[in-house]
Amino acid sequence: MIERAIRPHLEAHLRSNKVLVLTGARRVGKTVLLNQLADAFDGPKMMLNGDDLSTAELLNDRRVASYRRWLGTTELLLIDEAQVIPDVGRALKLLIDSFPNLTIVATGSSAFDLTNRTGEPLVGRQLLYTLYPLSQLELSATETYPQTRDRLTDRLIFGSYPDIVRAEHIPDRVDYLKGLVSSYLLKDILLFEQIRNAQKMLQLLQLVAYQVGNEVSNDELSRQLQIDRSTVVRYLDLFTKVFILFRLGGYSNNLRKEVTKSAKWYFFDNGIRNALINNFSLPNQRNDIGALWENYIIAERLKRNAYQRSQAVPYFWRTYDQQELDWLEEENGQLAGYEIKWHTNPVRYPKAFRTAYPEALLQTINPNTYLDFIA
Template sequence: MSEYIRRNLEIPFLRAAAEYPALLLTGPRQTGKTTMLKRLMETEDKGRSYVTLDDYEALTLARGDPALFFQTYKPPLLIDEVQYAPSLFTGMKRLIDKGAKPGDFWMTGSQLFKMMEGVQESLAGRVAMFHLSPLSQQEIDPCFEPGVFFADYQYLLARQKNAKPLSASAVYERIFQGSMPALISGKFSDRQRYYSGYTQTYLERDIRDLVSGIDFLKFSDFIRSVAARTAQLVNYRHIAEDAGMNQETAKNWLRLLETLGVIFYVRPYHHNTLKRMIKTPKLYFYDTGLAAFLTRWNSSETLMNGAMNGAFLENYVIAEILKGYENAGQEITLYFYRDKDSKEIDLLLENDGLLMPVEIKKTASPTPGMISSFNALEKAPLRRGAGALVCLTEHLSAFDHSNFVVPVG
């Protein structure tokens, strides 16, 4: 029997449910959206009814007669897979404007962009939106204190006070295993079979809903080509050549992967005071386990010693930072820095008017020279805050009062 893993997003979601009449929880397939909300129904919100638009009769009613749908399924209500019937948003607006109570309508949806137009038009100011990512290590490992990444020594020390040091092999085991709840909770034990089914069933199903006529054999080649370029600058030409398609198709299919929450982009930090900047984004996978499956690494050991070990470590760390913010209900924009003189900073976080640089290295022997690129921010319009070198060291330490060495965890 699988064990429920408590999600950090539960608390901010419940807070919003006390204020907003409608709440929308989006995220990739299989990240636990329905599981989390059903758990909250059992423990915090008993009496709420549930309907899924995966059910043909419920979907037909929702699309054909939204008013009758809401007479049949009365609030407080959880509507699962709401993206299949965007016509419900208008009916929901009418009920809200007639005096719906806070938290009356909970919704889940897996196809973010497909829903946004209807939500923004019909429910503006009436809905709180959240994004549930795959599990973060804070959620998987109870030794870690909940919280978002912030380059402050005392804060980092408090977060890791109960954490056990991780060896490099343990880190790569986490990277290889991935962060999908069904695997981590023990619901499925065969990782290879799970990811094979995930790509063939869930991704293909959602893609059919968004675009007709896709050749899924070609799409399989495409997504493997994308995974082989994780933590790299996006190069449409190379992806298209590998998958045997034109660049426009590659661009469109990358948009599909972003829409479905499979990949995300980190944008280059750019300002006119910083000259000779690279302007191409980098792409990453939310779940490193899926990326490892797609690139055919058969074990964490071969991944750790293989040619992509640095890229996977970078993907893992940046995805963990992003998931930490998203699963706490907070927004964050991630940047990287690279100029045409080859100066590069893997990650920039903008917080309280400060730029926090983060460098990621596959090393257990950090040196100050590894963060020399931080000096490139001297001409940035925002003041440089404390920075961090995230690496395979086992303990938190510092180069000086504003540059810290943070273990991967």
């Protein structure tokens, strides 16, 4: 069993009299982690599932006496798939306010349907966490260095969902990813946002998949899909809330020619990206290996920073005359810029950046140097 990096942070608050909200994409291991938290807790506990209608009935009878009847001496209440329970936030608030020895862990498969439903009623009473597909930070604890290097190709092509990491055969991985895309990827959006045009949403994801590493124009996406620009913006926002995509904005501090309004989009998992474009070819057989490598490194860095509670704010950097850096972090006033390259040739860093930010750290992330950056 691979230890999830977020688990110690959750265990440290299991007697906090707060609601620990754990979000993340479907199939990343939230239920497994919930069971591990239950096993590790040495006090009275109860596990509920939001998909069970009786759970909604228990929570919707919003009387303290009713809650006391079925809670008994419970000190840890774990609710899986909490997002499907109507008005779950108010129920959780009443529970936490009424039972000072109670802590609640609630999971959900998207940000908009769980945190929005628990949001306002739980201000000051909740702690938010996100579980991602397996990170190299987590995998490194179970692998030797040669094993990690040998498995790099697999992670570039098939990603790191837990079931993918466990699957031994390539056809099984391909089938799993295609099933994930067709059956689960948009499930929360279609269910909770009442959107009917799943085909346009998949087409939008495919267009973004082909533009990984490049700045994305909402107007161009709108023209290609023949839908309103506002619809494109809304769909992209929803994709972030179900942990398919994340946005990277441009950095600027003191150069008038720096680009700040554009955005780049990346996938949380390479396997999902490759499934969308139906390309599982090996790195030496494809013309998008640079984009694939960039997406992998940036997603892994994002996971690593999140799990280590880094306060670094990420950006990309580019000028209007096309000088650019793939990844930039600012933390406590210190800048660090990174070029992410699949090749291992020497890299020349942008002169404009070196001139404008002479104190910034500059580094190249390639297959020889990447592990220290992401793990």
